Amino acid sequence: ETGVTQTPRHLVMGMTNKKSLKCEQHLGHNAMYWYKQSAKKPLELMFVYNFKEQTENNSVPSRFSPECPNSSHLFLHLHTLQPEDSALYLCASSQLTGGQTDTQYFGPGTRLTVL
Amino acid sequence: AQTVTQSQPEMSVQEAETVTLSCTYDTSESDYYLFWYKQPPSRQMILVIRQEAYKQQNATENRFSVNFQKAAKSFSLKISDSQLGDAAMYFCAYRDNYGGSQGNLIFGKGTKLSVKP
Numbered sequence: 001e002t003g004v005t006q007t008p009r010h011l012v013m014g015m016t017n018k019k020s021l022k023c024e025q026h027l028g029h030n031a032m033y034w035y036k037q038s039a040k041k042p043l044e045l046m047f048v049y050n051f052k053e054q055t056e057n058n059s060v061p062s063r064f065s066p067e068c069p070n071s072s073h074l075f076l077h078l079h080t081l082q083p084e085d086s087a088l089y090l091c092a093s094s095q096l097t098g099g100q101t102d103t104q105y106f107g108p109g110t111r112l113t114v115l
Numbered sequence: 116a117q118t119v120t121q122s123q124p125e126m127s128v129q130e131a132e133t134v135t136l137s138c139t140y141d142t143s144e145s146d147y148y149l150f151w152y153k154q155p156p157s158r159q160m161i162l163v164i165r166q167e168a169y170k171q172q173n174a175t176e177n178r179f180s181v182n183f184q185k186a187a188k189s190f191s192l193k194i195s196d197s198q199l200g201d202a203a204m205y206f207c208a209y210r211d212n213y214g215g216s217q218g219n220l221i222f223g224k225g226t227k228l229s230v231k232p
Binding site: 001002004040041042043045048056090103104105106107108109 | 119150152158159160161162165206219220221222223224225
């Protein structure tokens with residue numbers, strides 16, 4: 001256990017559904033991240049939040065909508081996804097101090113399948 | 116842009132033996148961090164070891180050690196006395212040490228390590 005939890009662990013959804021992924025960190029960190037992990041590809045950074053403010057959006061399609069209500073919680077809202085969006089979605093957190101971020105700790109991921 | 120390359124998609128080692136996983140990276144920065152993460156099947160990605168670029172001494176964590184060659188931009192991971200629980204995907208990752216990119220990690224594609232009993 002790394003102190004970062006994600007729910008659900010598995011999700012199957014149709015292309016017209018709306019669902020949300022949840023991440024919670026119990027480490028007191030102030031930065032949170034969403035990554036996409038697809039087979040045979042490097043982890044892709046999607047979004048970064050520092051102190052609840054979004055600081056990075058790596059050209060992610062608008063069908064992915066992040067939300068960070070506080071430093072401990074991060075959501076990824078999904079709507080009208082495509083089959084190619086099927087992947088493992090990983091959440092991570094780290095501590096931002098003086099403009100520098102420390103080691104990132106990862107959650108177990110949500111295995112998403114889009115039919 | 117920085118890149119991380121892991122040239123070994125799969126590796127295999129006999130239990131109790133030693134194995135080395137390769138990683139090279141490309142950057143024009145002089146101050147950065149390097150990481151090895153381990154992702155067991157269906158389990159969480161966890162940090163194995165990290166190295167600050169300004170430190171010449173290679174990092175070690177119990178049976179895990181790195182060979183950091185800054186000039187060659189090489190960062191290999193050595194696992195000694197391999198155990199069955201070491202079987203996993205291993206990812207090499209790079210991070211700039213300045214605030215502009217918020218310290219975003221750049222990952223390699225990973226090396227799948229199998230451990231034979």
